[in-house]
Amino acid sequence: MPFAPLQNDTFLRACWRQATDHTPVWLMRQAGRYLPEYVATRAKAGSFMGLATNVDYATEVTLQPLERFPLDAAILFSDILTVPDAMGLGLSFEAGEGPRFACPVRDEAAIAALAVPDLDKLRYVFDAVASIRRALNGRVPLIGFSGSPWTLACYMVEGAGSSDYRLVKSLMYSRPDLMHRLLAVNADAVAAYLNAQIDAGAQAVMLFDSWGGVLADGAFQEFSLAYTARVLGQLKRDGADGTPVPRIVFTKGGGLWLDAMRALDCEVLGLDWTVNLGAARAKVGEGAQGKALQGNIDPNVLFAPPDRIEAEVAKVLQSFGTPHADRSQPGPTHIFNLGHGISQFTPPDHVAALVSAVHAQSRLLRA
Template structure:
C-alpha cells in the first residue's frame, strides 16, 4: 500500500528516484483558475492578494484542493524583495509591475530598507503550513539577484534587460554592490520562509538567458552560489532548486558551481541533452512547454511521453518549462495529471 503521508516531491529533491514522478506546475495558483479570478476580483488586485496573508494562503492551496499536486508553491512575487529594500512597488493593469525610484537614476544608498514589508509573506507561509496535507511538499521561492536587479534598475521588466546590462558593464562596482545587497536580503528572506514552514525553496532567474558567458558567470552563477552556500549553512536539510531560464548550454556549469540540489529546465532545453550532460544523480524539474499544455490532445500526450521516457532513470519532478498560462484549459491540466500518474 502506498504511503499517503510520504512527500514524494521532497524525497525526489533529495535524490530519491520515484517510479511515478511527482508533479507541480509553476504559477499553478493563478489566473487560469476561476476560484483565483473570483478572489482577486474581491480583493482588488495582485499586490492586495499578496499582502493579505489569509487570501494568499487560500490562493496557494486552491490548486492543491482542485488537482492534488505533489507540491504547493507559495503565492507571492519576486519583487517583494526590492519592496523590502525600500523601493515602492505597484502593478499597472495590463502592463505588469513597477518599481520606484529606478536605480538607473538613483543610488542604492538612497533607499531605506523596510524589512517588515515581508511579514505578510511569512504569515502566509505559517497559514499554508498549518493547512497543508502531510504528503504535499511546500515550496517557497525568491528571485535570483540578476533578475531582481534588472527590475530594480529599470523600474519594470524588459525582454532585453538593456539598462541593467549596460549598467553592469559601465559600473561593475556599483552593480556588484547592488547584487550583494540583494543576496543579503534574499538569504534572510528564504531563511524566514523556511523557519515559517516551507520544505524547499526555488531560485527563479527568469532573465538569465540574456547574458554573455562571462557575465553569466559573474551575475548568475556566483550570486546563486553564494545564496546556496549561506542558506545551506543555516538550513542544511532544506533542498534548493535553481531555475536559470534561458541558460541553455551553461546549465552544467550552473549546476556544478552553484551546488543547487535540483535544476529546473525551461522548455527550450532538449531533455535528452540535459539527461546526457548533467550528473545522473542530479534531480531535474520540467520541462513541458506551457503551449503544449494549452494545445492538449495528441501534442500534449507526445510531449509528456517523451519527458517521462527521457527522465525515467533519474530523479525527476514533472513540471512546465515556465509558468502556466492564463488561457490554459482546466481539462488539459486534469488530462496531464492522468498522463503523468498513469
C-alpha cells in the same frame, strides 16, 4: 507550532535523488489567472498586492490548484519582487502592464543607499508560509521561493519588465562596480528572505533566475551565477521541523551553462523547454554529485487537445530516460514541470489531463 506529518513526500524524495513510485509534478504559477476561482478571490482582494499581502487570501489561492489537481507540491503564492519592494522601491501592478517600481535604481547614490531590508516588512510572506503549511495539513510539501539577485536587479534598474534590458545592461557594462554592489545586497537580502521562509515552514526553496538567459557568456557567470551561489551558501539546511530543505535553481535560457551550474550548492536544477532532458541528465544528473532535474514541457503544449498533451508528456518522460529505481542509493531523478510559468489562458481541463498523464505514464515506466 508543530506541523502535520507529510502524507505525500514524492516531490521531496525526487529532490534528494531518491527512487519514487511515480514522477512528481507541480507547475510554475500553478495558482493563477487560468483558474476561475483565483480570479474570483483576486476580485475580492481588489488587487494583486491586496491578494499577496493578505494571509487568508494567499493561503486560499495557494491551495486552489490542489483542490482541482493531484499535484505533488504546493508553492507559496507571492511575487518575486517583494524583496525590492521592502527596500523602498514602491512596487505596484498596473492592469495589463505588469509590475512597476516608482523608484528604480539607476545611479551611484541610489545603489549606495540600498541595504538588506527589515524582514518585518515582509512579515506577511512568512505568516502566509506558516498559514499555508498548516492548511496543507501534510497533504504535500510547500515550496518557498525568491527571484535571483540578477533577475531582481533587472526589474530594479529597468523599473518594470523589459524587452531589451538596455538600462540594466548599460549599467552592468559601464559601471560593473555598481552592479556588483547591487547584486551583493540583493544576494544577502534573498538569502535572509528564504531563510525566514524556511523558519516559517517552507519545505523546499526555489530561486527563479528568470532573466539569467539574457546575459552573454561570461557575463552570466560573473553577474548571475556567482550571486546565485552567494545566496545558496547562506541558506539554512534544515526546516522548522528539523527536516532537510532542498534547494532548486531555475535559470530560464540557462541550458548553455549546465556544466557551470553543476557546481552550484543545490539539489535540483530547473530546465526550460529548450533543453533535452536526456542530455542534461548525462551532463549533470548522474553520479554521486549529480542534480535532480526539474522541467521542462513547453507551457503552450497545454493549448493542444488532451490526446496531444498526453503524447507530449510521453516525449518529456522518455527524453529523461529510465527512471531511477534502486531505493538503496541515490540516482538520477526527474520532477515534471513546465519550462516556464503557466499561461493565464490555459484551460484547466488541459492541466488535469497533463497531471493525470504524468502520473499514469511515469508509473508505467516503473512497472
